[in-house]
Structure formats: C-alpha cells, structure tokens
C-alpha cells in the first residue's frame with residue numbers, strides 16, 4: 001500500500017494503541033532472590049528504578065505491582081508490613097520517578113501459607129471479617145509507602161468499602177481504588193507459580209463463574225457502590241463480552257489485565273532471544289476497540305517498541 005493510502009487509513013482509523021495506554025506489570029522479588037526457575041519475568045527491587053525510567057522515557061506512565069512475603073503464616077501477618085517487599089518496591093519507584101503512577105495489588109494469597117486470598121477461622125472456614133481487615137491495613141500500608149492506586153483482589157464482598165474507609169480515615173482521600181473483577185480461569189498458573197500463590201483448596205471460590213456473565217455486571221456495579229474509581233478486569237481477552245457490556249453504562253473506566261497465561265501463550269521467543277509480541281499486541285487492539293480505557297500488561301516495553309509513531 002502506498003504511503004498516502006496508509007495516511008488516509010490512519011485518518012479514518014479508530015482508537016490507536018499508544019505507550020500511555022499500557023500499564024507495565026512488575027512481579028517483584030527480593031534482591032537476594034534468583035529470577036531463575038520461574039515461568040514469568042520478575043524484577044528485583046534494585047532493578048526497578050532503571051526499568052521504570054526506561055519505560056517512562058518510552059511513554060509508559062504507570063505500573064502495576066505484585067509482591068509477596070518470604071515469611072508466611074496462616075494470618076498473612078507480613079501482608080501489611082511497612083518494611084515488606086511491596087513497600088520497598090513502591091518507594092524505589094517513587095524515588096526514581098515521582099510522577100510514575102504506582103498501582104498495587106492487595107490480596108493475601110502471596111502472604112498466607114495456604115496460598116488462599118482469604119484467612120481461615122479456627123474451624124478452617126473463611127474468616128471474612130479478619131480477611132477484609134488485613135486487606136484494608138495492607139492497602140493502607142501501600143498508600144503510606146506512596147502508592148497512587150490500590151487494588152483489592154480477593155473478590156471478598158465488602159472489602160473494597162473497607163479499604164476506602166481505612167484510607168479515608170488515615171487522610172488518604174487522594175489514593176484511588178481499582179479493585180480486580182476476576183473470572184475463574186486457567187490462565188493464572190504462570191503468575192501463581194512465580195509468586196508461590198497457588199490455593200491449597202485448588203480453587204478461588206470468590207471468583208466469577210465464567211458461565212455467569214450477569215454476575216460480573218452485578219459485581220462491577222457493587223464495586224462502584226463500595227467506592228471503586230476504576231475496575232480491573234481479568235483475564236483480558238476472554239472477558240471482552242463483559243468489557244463491551246460495561247462500556248458506556250459503568251460510571252468508571254474498565255482496565256483489562258492481560259494476565260500471565262495471555263502473555264505466555266500469545267508471545268513467542270525468537271531464536272535470537274527477543275520476544276515476538278505481535279499476537280499479544282493484536283489482542284490489545286481488540287481490547288481498545290471493545291472499550292478498554294488502558295491495558296495492564298507484562299510486555300509494555302516490547303509492545304511499545306513495535307508501535308508505529
């Protein structure tokens with residue numbers, strides 16, 4: 001096609017994927033932990049400043065952080081530690097680039113021995129009150145360390161409101177909330193293995209049943225009622241029906257999270273060691289077309305490099 005034809009197409013074309021549309025995902029590991037043997041790429045705290053500066057210079061303005069605890073117990077007692085891995089990661093990024101938006105995950109699965117997103121009561125059942133309470137103090141700890149947006153991810157009803165109340169009570173009215181709206185999926189294995197957050201029970205009972213799309217809509221509105229400023233929707237590609245359904249009716253933006261299984265299945269390592277992200281980037285065009293405000297991804301750098309200016 002001639003260049004002038006391409007220019008005309010561009011003029012008439014719909015929403016284009018830009019670097020600022022992408023939020024980079026960082027699975028954080030401690031500085032003395034080895035990156036080897038994990039299915040997903042990780043970043044040590046010491047590696048974060050340089051990685052963030054490089055992304056920011058490319059136009060990627062935000063990051064989603066996941067960090068677990070090495071010391072785990074059945075109360076997830078390290079989840080809200082002010083000296084924990086997440087707090088140190090947030091501080092490292094904010095020191096390097098104060099305007100880089102930091103979004104955290106608040107959940108208990110990578111802090112509890114069980115790998116569950118909730119805490120058990122004495123009889124082994126789910127202790128809803130205690131789970132919500134720890135998630136709220138965890139989110140508060142992230143805010144104190146400098147997080148701009150926190151992300152309750154347990155899907156426990158009422159946890160979003162409790163996080164909002166805890167933040168407000170501590171004077172963090174300016175910290176926003178983007179809870180995770182999560183469908184049960186087989187696409188999380190790479191993440192769970194990397195973060196050692198596989199549920200002992202084998203399931204995540206609070207997540208949405210993929211056969212129940214109405215439940216997803218209802219839960220999205222419930223999150224907004226509890227105080228959500230945006231909704232993270234995961235997995236990304238397999239939930240486009242929900243994205244389209246929410247477009248225009250939900251009063252807050254929806255950001256699909258292109259999860260570990262999408263990253264590993266829609267990319268391919270070339271013989272020269274570089275990563276072909278073509279199919280993954282193509283799926284992001286689908287997401288934008290379907291109403292995604294922005295997209296959370298593990299491949300922000302590689303995708304930015306192939307975007308046409």
Ligand SMILES: NCc1[nH]cc(CCC(=O)O)c1CC(=O)O
Pocket residue numbers: 105107109117153154182187188189190191192197204258259260261
């Ligand atoms: N605990 C919530 C949570 N936080 C991140 C992911 C998955 C992210 C990914 O696969 O990239 C999940 C889902 C799960 O563990 O069931």
Ligand SMILES: [Zn+2]
Pocket residue numbers: 107108109110116117153154
């Ligand atoms: Zn969890």
